[in-house]
Amino acid sequence: MTHDPLSVTRRRLLQGGLAAGLTALPGVPSVAYAAAGPTGSAAALDTLVVVFLRGGADTLNLVAPVNDPDYRAARPPELRVAEDGPAAGLPLSQSLAPSLDFRLHPEAAPLAELYREGRLAVVHAVGLTDGTRSHFVAQDLMERGVGAEAELSRANAGWAARWLAARNAVNKVGVPAVASTPHTPAALSGFASALAVADLRAGLAPPGGTQAAEVLAGLMRAGDGPYARAARAALDGLSLIDTRLPRLPDGKVAPYSADGGAVYEETEAGRGLQNVARLLKMDIGLRLAWVDVGGWDTHEHQAGRFSNAVRQLSRALAAFWADNARDRGRVTVLVMSEFGRRLRANKSGGTDHGHGGAMLVLGDRVAGGRIHGRWPGLSSAQLDRGVDLAVTTDYRAVLAELVGSAVFPGYSAQRVGVMV
Amino acid sequence: MDSEWPHRALNRLGFGPKPGEAEALRRVGLPRWLDEQLAPDTGPDDACQSALDACRLRIKYDAGEGWAAVEEMRPLASLSKPIDALWPLSDGKKPFAGPERQFPRLEVAAATLLRAVHSRWQLREVMTDFWHNHFNVYAGEQAVAAALPAYDRDVIRRHALGNFRDFLEAVGGSTAMLVYLNNRSSRAGSANENYARELFELHGLGRGAYLNALYNKWRDVPGATAGKPAGYIDQDVYEAARAFTGWAVEDGAGLGGEQRLPATGRFVYVESWHDNYQKRVLGQEFDPYQPPMADGRRVLSLVADHPATALHLCRKLCTRLLADDPPETLVKAAAQVWMDNRRQPDQIARVVRAIALSPAFADTPPAKVKRPLELVASFARATALDMTVTNGLLNEVDSSGQRLFGCPPPTGYPDRSDAWLGAAAIRRRWSLLLGLAENWWKTGALNAALPFAGPVTAAEAAEGWQRALVGGPPSADVTQAIMTGMALAPTARLTPGQKDGDAKLRRMVAFVAMSPQFQTR
Numbered sequence A: 001m002t003h004d005p006l007s008v009t010r011r012r013l014l015q016g017g018l019a020a021g022l023t024a025l026p027g028v029p030s031v032a033y034a035a036a037g038p039t040g041s042a043a044a045l046d047t048l049v050v051v052f053l054r055g056g057a058d059t060l061n062l063v064a065p066v067n068d069p070d071y072r073a074a075r076p077p078e079l080r081v082a083e084d085g086p087a088a089g090l091p092l093s094q095s096l097a098p099s100l101d102f103r104l105h106p107e108a109a110p111l112a113e114l115y116r117e118g119r120l121a122v123v124h125a126v127g128l129t130d131g132t133r134s135h136f137v138a139q140d141l142m143e144r145g146v147g148a149e150a151e152l153s154r155a156n157a158g159w160a161a162r163w164l165a166a167r168n169a170v171n172k173v174g175v176p177a178v179a180s181t182p183h184t185p186a187a188l189s190g191f192a193s194a195l196a197v198a199d200l201r202a203g204l205a206p207p208g209g210t211q212a213a214e215v216l217a218g219l220m221r222a223g224d225g226p227y228a229r230a231a232r233a234a235l236d237g238l239s240l241i242d243t244r245l246p247r248l249p250d251g252k253v254a255p256y257s258a259d260g261g262a263v264y265e266e267t268e269a270g271r272g273l274q275n276v277a278r279l280l281k282m283d284i285g286l287r288l289a290w291v292d293v294g295g296w297d298t299h300e301h302q303a304g305r306f307s308n309a310v311r312q313l314s315r316a317l318a319a320f321w322a323d324n325a326r327d328r329g330r331v332t333v334l335v336m337s338e339f340g341r342r343l344r345a346n347k348s349g350g351t352d353h354g355h356g357g358a359m360l361v362l363g364d365r366v367a368g369g370r371i372h373g374r375w376p377g378l379s380s381a382q383l384d385r386g387v388d389l390a391v392t393t394d395y396r397a398v399l400a401e402l403v404g405s406a407v408f409p410g411y412s413a414q415r416v417g418v419m420v
Numbered sequence B: 001m002d003s004e005w006p007h008r009a010l011n012r013l014g015f016g017p018k019p020g021e022a023e024a025l026r027r028v029g030l031p032r033w034l035d036e037q038l039a040p041d042t043g044p045d046d047a048c049q050s051a052l053d054a055c056r057l058r059i060k061y062d063a064g065e066g067w068a069a070v071e072e073m074r075p076l077a078s079l080s081k082p083i084d085a086l087w088p089l090s091d092g093k094k095p096f097a098g099p100e101r102q103f104p105r106l107e108v109a110a111a112t113l114l115r116a117v118h119s120r121w122q123l124r125e126v127m128t129d130f131w132h133n134h135f136n137v138y139a140g141e142q143a144v145a146a147a148l149p150a151y152d153r154d155v156i157r158r159h160a161l162g163n164f165r166d167f168l169e170a171v172g173g174s175t176a177m178l179v180y181l182n183n184r185s186s187r188a189g190s191a192n193e194n195y196a197r198e199l200f201e202l203h204g205l206g207r208g209a210y211l212n213a214l215y216n217k218w219r220d221v222p223g224a225t226a227g228k229p230a231g232y233i234d235q236d237v238y239e240a241a242r243a244f245t246g247w248a249v250e251d252g253a254g255l256g257g258e259q260r261l262p263a264t265g266r267f268v269y270v271e272s273w274h275d276n277y278q279k280r281v282l283g284q285e286f287d288p289y290q291p292p293m294a295d296g297r298r299v300l301s302l303v304a305d306h307p308a309t310a311l312h313l314c315r316k317l318c319t320r321l322l323a324d325d326p327p328e329t330l331v332k333a334a335a336q337v338w339m340d341n342r343r344q345p346d347q348i349a350r351v352v353r354a355i356a357l358s359p360a361f362a363d364t365p366p367a368k369v370k371r372p373l374e375l376v377a378s379f380a381r382a383t384a385l386d387m388t389v390t391n392g393l394l395n396e397v398d399s400s401g402q403r404l405f406g407c408p409p410p411t412g413y414p415d416r417s418d419a420w421l422g423a424a425a426i427r428r429r430w431s432l433l434l435g436l437a438e439n440w441w442k443t444g445a446l447n448a449a450l451p452f453a454g455p456v457t458a459a460e461a462a463e464g465w466q467r468a469l470v471g472g473p474p475s476a477d478v479t480q481a482i483m484t485g486m487a488l489a490p491t492a493r494l495t496p497g498q499k500d501g502d503a504k505l506r507r508m509v510a511f512v513a514m515s516p517q518f519q520t521r
Helices: A005-015 A018-023 A030-035 A069-074 A106-116 A135-144 A149-154 A159-166 A209-221 A226-244 A268-281 A302-323 A395-403 B005-012 B021-028 B030-037 B046-054 B083-090 B098-118 B122-134 B142-159 B164-172 B175-180 B194-203 B234-243 B294-305 B307-321 B328-340 B347-356 B359-363 B372-382 B391-399 B423-437 B458-470 B476-485 B499-514
Strands: A047-053 A063-065 A102-104 A120-127 A177-180 A288-293 A331-337 A357-362 A371-373 B057-061 B070-074 B247-251 B254-256 B263-269 B279-281 B284-286
Touching: A047 A159, A047 A268, A047 A302, A102 A106, A106 A120, A106 A302, A120 A395, A135 A149, A135 A159, A159 A288, A159 A395, A177 A268, A209 A226, A209 B423, A209 B476, A209 B499, A226 B423, A268 A288, A268 A302, A288 A302, A302 A331, A302 A357, A331 A395, A357 A395, B005 B021, B005 B359, B021 B030, B030 B122, B030 B347, B046 B098, B057 B098, B057 B391, B083 B098, B083 B142, B083 B263, B098 B122, B098 B142, B098 B372, B098 B391, B122 B142, B122 B307, B122 B347, B142 B164, B142 B175, B142 B263, B164 B175, B164 B194, B164 B294, B164 B347, B175 B247, B175 B263, B194 B234, B194 B294, B234 B279, B234 B294, B279 B294, B284 B294, B294 B307, B307 B328, B307 B347, B328 B347, B328 B359, B372 B391, B372 B423, B372 B458, B391 B423, B423 B499, B458 B476, B458 B499, B476 B499
Parallel strands: A047 A288, A047 A331, A120 A371, A177 A288
Antiparallel strands: A063 A102, A120 A357, A331 A357, B057 B070, B247 B263, B279 B284
16 A cells, blocks of 8 residues: 555545534544554554344345356245346346356345445455354354454454554544444444444433433442443543534434435434444544344245345445545445355245355445455355355455454454455 | 342342342341242232233324224233234234234333332242343234233243243244244245254353354264264254244144135144154154154253253353353352252252352342343332333333343343443433433332431432432442532432422432442342
8 A cells, every 4th residue: 555544534534624623622632533543554444334234144145146057946036136037136247256147136226336336345255264153153253353262262352342442542532433233242342432322313411411411420430340431431422422413493403414315214224324424424533333234134034024124225325325425535334244144045935044145345445346255156065064155255354454454363364355 | 248138139039129128038038038939839919910900001003004093091901811812913914003013012011010110029020031031032023022922921921930841842832932933934845943043052052052163063073972962063953943843833824725724823733844754963863753743842852951051041040140250160050950950840940049049149249230121120119119111111111222022133132231331221221210210201209208207418318318229338429429410518408298309309319320339230
């Protein structure tokens, strides 16, 4: 990398009016963030947005080789991407496997457009090299950023927490990490100032007004247990966000108005990414935002449920992209899931737990319009344990290109080339 | 033992003490208290029953295709209804408004809160909550909501202190679980693995015994060829899934030809959906063509008898009853009691008793963050609030991170402190307390003068409420924080019964409950 990403950062921040906005808020010197640099040479991006598809997304029904006879034989038509007909998949130009016709699920039209524009990349046959097919083991491994269960005991903090700590984001005023979830995900565990905030619409001041805020600050001052520590972080972070929420004359939080004609739907993905966009525009020093999207554990009645889930996810990502034009150069979005699903369908019209899956990466600095990785094939002999898409790219290889390999000690990353 | 043990015990084996209960426990001692609480036949509970009878929840929706608009206050009538009376709510083709289909969840959630506050059988309520999370179902799904009252009543409550093997079969054959983990649609040929996998990983042996990353073949698992495998791999999951094919629900599904199952919501075993060929689960050979349900029952017995299940369940019980990381020696001792009593009808009660009477139980300091359900119930109990449940309170509990029967993944809500400390969730904890103290949701008026005879000074009030809520001597830091934040001189007079005095006292009660001392147990 030839340019210094930091100088770009600083210039952009200043152009974006951050400094001016901050002087209006005495005692909040968050501009110091701009000086906190990445530690690894590859860790150049400013802000990472992780969208985690909980439940094991059937990515063989999202980005699929539609003309592969093994693929067609393994599934009924409603559980695969079609080659032709009214619901044909959306073609993707790619060099992953030139003889195969990889296509996107027809409900992912907004993603196909971002792919054509070179902003969206797919990494396929990616995942855990560990043999687990358990949601909870796989999520744990992926959030702690390790490769096998034996390593869990050595990874008390999540990978996102390690990244933020290495970037010196601890002890800064501001809100370096937000999760649009009820509680902070394991990837952020160990990072005490991460805020789990799923909804900004009613404001975030403590209930009971300034009196309660003062009592609470006093109550928590001396405490050293997890509750008092978390409560202190919550009081600081929530009030910082709350003071920056635009208000209506009656004091209520103004409804969010997205830029770029973006429309967020009332879905988990839509609400979560809107939340992130709103926080990004507050310039609170956000480095990592985490959005959970559920509904992917489709053992049964997959066809309709999966179509809805893909449509909702695609529209939410497209809305975020349109809304976030100001920050496209410094914000990268990663979409991942704990595993892909079984190649063969079950008799409930669904698919059971599998192994390899796909990741999506979206951003101005992404090597988009390509499917990265190595395609292992879908014949029985090519499948992992004879049943599942094999993993040819460790999920950490992708993460390492986003946040630096130093976040994954003991793992020597293979090159994927997902960022330019 | 220190002087505060009764308070602590009631926070762990119940939803916190009511005024006077800690002293009563000190007098009778823990063994006798446990005898009464763990008795299999619990007597009448008039206070709790009247709270359940008096509760009304609002239901409101506009007219739609096939139904008229409704706005009314309803009693918790579904609690006693059989499954077939509620099952029509799960039928998407029948004309019911969405709120109608979800109403059974609200009723069971309201009853759960009411029982936590009012029930005499506190330990049973704690265990009911434990098992609802252990055998979690997600009632956001309509068919699960319709099955929830029966699941709560006939499965979870019936077995909460009973025998684990019996419990497993009641869960495995329950409509709620058959719907939630999809076994009702599992068929021979390509079975649905959802239930079988979670039976091993969550209900039984636990993820510590999932050895798939280490072994590809069943015979490679240590002990497998001797019929005593140390753990399980995916091959066991596949085979167990085959064993449960045919365990289904009378949900109107087609049986081939013109035949259909009736639509009652009751359990049914469908022989033609069962995979009858030989199987091998946890190192045991199953012969082909066994009697109806014998394959599934045998899997349940293998799971219930496995030593990994004893360890997994006892670790979870100790985590609930003691601390996030309970001492391993206690977990092992409890697992031994579990194994020794696995043929007893009161196996679970015996294990709970052993944990509660262990030295570690008495010695463990209060550090576990209360979950929202515990927070609400312990606050209402400590303040002697005659609490009812309203939609407003249920909404607030939903937002606190513990939407009752609304946890989508099969793990149930996590039982570790950090899961309840998200920033927005902490803010909701404070709202819950202030809202209960100030009666925002019409749940009942708090008697802010409970610990006093007449007018008090501000400092006396803060200290009196700390004794009432926390049990031990008051903390000077907490008193100071409240005086300073409320801009009250410690000597300022507060008069209960007067508007200003009551308003300040109620806030003070809520603030004491926001202190770390009340938030942990």
